[in-house]
Amino acid sequence: MIRCEKLAKIYPGPVAALVDLDLTIPAGQFLLVCGHSGAGKTTLFRLIAGLETPTHGSVSVNEHDVARLGRGGLPYYRRRFGLVLSDAPLLPQRTVAENVALPLLIAGVSRRQAFERVALALERVGLAGRAHELPPTLSGGEQQRAAIARAVVHRPSVVIADEPTAQLDRDNAEEVVRLLRAFHAAGVTMIIATHDEALFASVAQRRIVLANGRLVEDTW
Amino acid sequence: MVKRGWWEGQTEALGRALTLLGRAPLVTAVVTLVLATALALPATMAWIGAGVTQWFGGQGTEPxxxxxxxxxxxxxxxxxxxxxxxxxxxxxxxxxxxxxxxxxxxxxxxxxxxxxxxxxxxxxxxxxxxxxxxxxxxxxxxxxxxxxxxxxxxxxxDTAWVERVHGLARAGTMVAAALAAWFALGMLAQTYLAIRLQLVAAAQEISVLRALGATDGYIGRPFRWFGWLQGLLAGCVGAALWGGLVAWLTPPFDELARLYGLGGFFPFPVWAGGVALVAAGAVLGALGAEISLRQFFRASA
Structure with a gap:
């Protein structure tokens, strides 16, 4: 379970990206995060994933406060997540397989076993034949599927995806939703930001709306 | 899950370091040449100094x-x-x-x-x-x-004469040591800069690795290998440069020694100097990388 209490992030300016947000996300939930650009979705995701430190308030996972992890503990905390964020794009100089293998290699899995699991993940997202190509040679939909493969290859407990269907045509977007639904069915908590709520209507269990860094709507 | 052994992790990092070195071969070559010169120059001066000291201690000027x-x-x-x-x-x-x-x-x-x-x-x-x-x-x-x-x-x-000769030898040794320290500092600075540039160029990659849960140790490993390899390469080129200089300088110095009846000019074996240069290059390269990485991680924490 992820709990955000009085969570705030104020950037120099000052710009309040997130203001006193209280949010509890039970394990295994499919949460849709909606709101206009600049509403605070990405900041919320970065705070939950431990990529940013809050100005005040706290994020805790299973009652453990992330702020207390310290510099040494944060990398291990981040490994619980599968990220599809613009902050974590596919690395253009590494092949698709090498990109997808990164979470496993970082976690210390043997190279042989890592690439066996990469092959399975790529097969699941329909990119088995593109494993040895560089990301810039893939289409937008293929890149997004590769990013999803990288997000789930290490079997994280939570997947955070920021606009995973943006700039994709309808078929590719539906394919991405189908994949996310499949991983959610396997017990993974899903936190998805989107502008296209209709696309996720059949799978989302909860919907929250952010506006100007505040939680303005929470629908179960 | 089968965990990777220490060797597998190091081999992977070594591969990344070789890729980084090969990505800009001209830059690698220029940096290697600068570092090799920084190693070979004081070594050559130390070699000449040791030879001259040997002459002073030789039969022509013995007390x-x-x-x-x-x-x-x-x-x-x-x-x-x-x-x-x-x-x-x-x-x-x-x-x-x-x-x-x-x-x-x-x-x-x-x-x-x-x-x-x-x-x-x-x-x-x-x-x-x-x-x-x-x-x-x-x-x-x-x-x-x-x-x-x-x-x-x-x-x-004439004890004063003996003391003068030893004073001269001591001064020569100190000059060579000061030069070696000076150039070693220069080499450290150059390696620091080379690694720093690599880190800046890899900023996006480092940011992604961090987001995926990489520790500083994992991120820094290829750059540590990079510094060590760069230093080793510079040491090898420096040893070759030094060997060439020694081969070029030995005949005229030998001739000078013969004219003054001072015997040959063999301060210390060429292979020993070469091995010392390669080792010094590798150690300084690794040290420069370590300093650069620590500073980078402290600044980006």
Whole structure:
């Protein structure tokens, strides 16, 4: 379970990206995060994933406060997540397989076993034949599927995806939703930001709306 | 899950480091040449310095102790003393100077006319002693032992000269050491900059690795290998440059030594210097990378 209490992030300016947000996300939930650009979705995701430190308030996972992890503990905390964020794009100089293998290699899995699991993940997202190509040679939909493969290859407990269907045509977007639904069915908590709520209507269990860094709507 | 062994992690990082080195071959070549020069230059100066010190310590300028026998002892007794000192462990060689030979030499000087007027040869038998070790304390100790010998009147040694030679050698060694330290600092700075540039160029990759849960150790490993490899490469090129310089300089120095009767010019073996340069390059490269990484991680924490 992820709990955000009085969570705030104020950037120099000052710009309040997130203001006193209280949010509890039970394990295994499919949460849709909606709101206009600049509403605070990405900041919320970065705070939950431990990529940013809050100005005040706290994020805790299973009652453990992330702020207390310290510099040494944060990398291990981040490994619980599968990220599809613009902050974590596919690395253009590494092949698709090498990109997808990164979470496993970082976690210390043997190279042989890592690439066996990469092959399975790529097969699941329909990119088995593109494993040895560089990301810039893939289409937008293929890149997004590769990013999803990288997000789930290490079997994280939570997947955070920021606009995973943006700039994709309808078929590719539906394919991405189908994949996310499949991983959610396997017990993974899903936190998805989107502008296209209709696309996720059949799978989302909860919907929250952010506006100007505040939680303005929470629908179960 | 099967965890990776230490070697597998290091091999993977080494592969990444080789990729980084190969990505900009011209930059790698230029940096290697700069680092190699920083290594080879002080090494060459140290080699020349060691050779010149060897010359000063050589036979052409060795310190001599002049020993005058008492007028009261006869020739056989003097020769017995000479023989005893020839067998002494602290003595390289002894030359006996009979009083007749000393007088003949003196007559050829400006004092010759004055000496000729004397009824008898005023000079005693003498011997010159060349010590085996030239350090001032060794020469002084030998001088004391000679002075204590029965039948010896006076012992003369130019200790100031010995100290001057050793002072010069010490100064030369210090200059070489200062230069080596200076260039080592330069090499550290250059490696620091090279790694820093690599880190800046890889900023996006590092950011992604961090987001995926990589530790500083994992992120820094290829760059540590990079610094070590860059230093090793510079050490090898530096050793080759130095070897070439030594090969080029040895004949003229040998010729100079021959003209002054100083023997050959072989300060220390070329292979030993080469190995030292390669090792120094690798160590300095690794150290520069470590400093750069620590600073980068501290700044980006």
């Amino acid at each position: 001599q102790i002049t020993v005058f026998f008492q007028q009261t002892i006869d020739r056989e007794e003097a020769l017995a003393i000479v023989q005893r000192w020839r067998e002494d462990e602290a003595v390289a060689r002894v030359v006996f100077v009979p009083r007749e030979a000393a007088l003949a030499r003196l007559l050829q000087t400006d004092l010759g006319e004055a000496i000729e007027t004397l009824p008898d040869n005023p000079l005693p038998d003498a011997m010159t002693v060349v010590p085996r070790r030239f350090a001032p304390q060794d020469v002084a100790q030998l001088q004391q032992r000679l002075a204590a010998e029965a039948g010896i009147e006076t012992v003369q040694v």
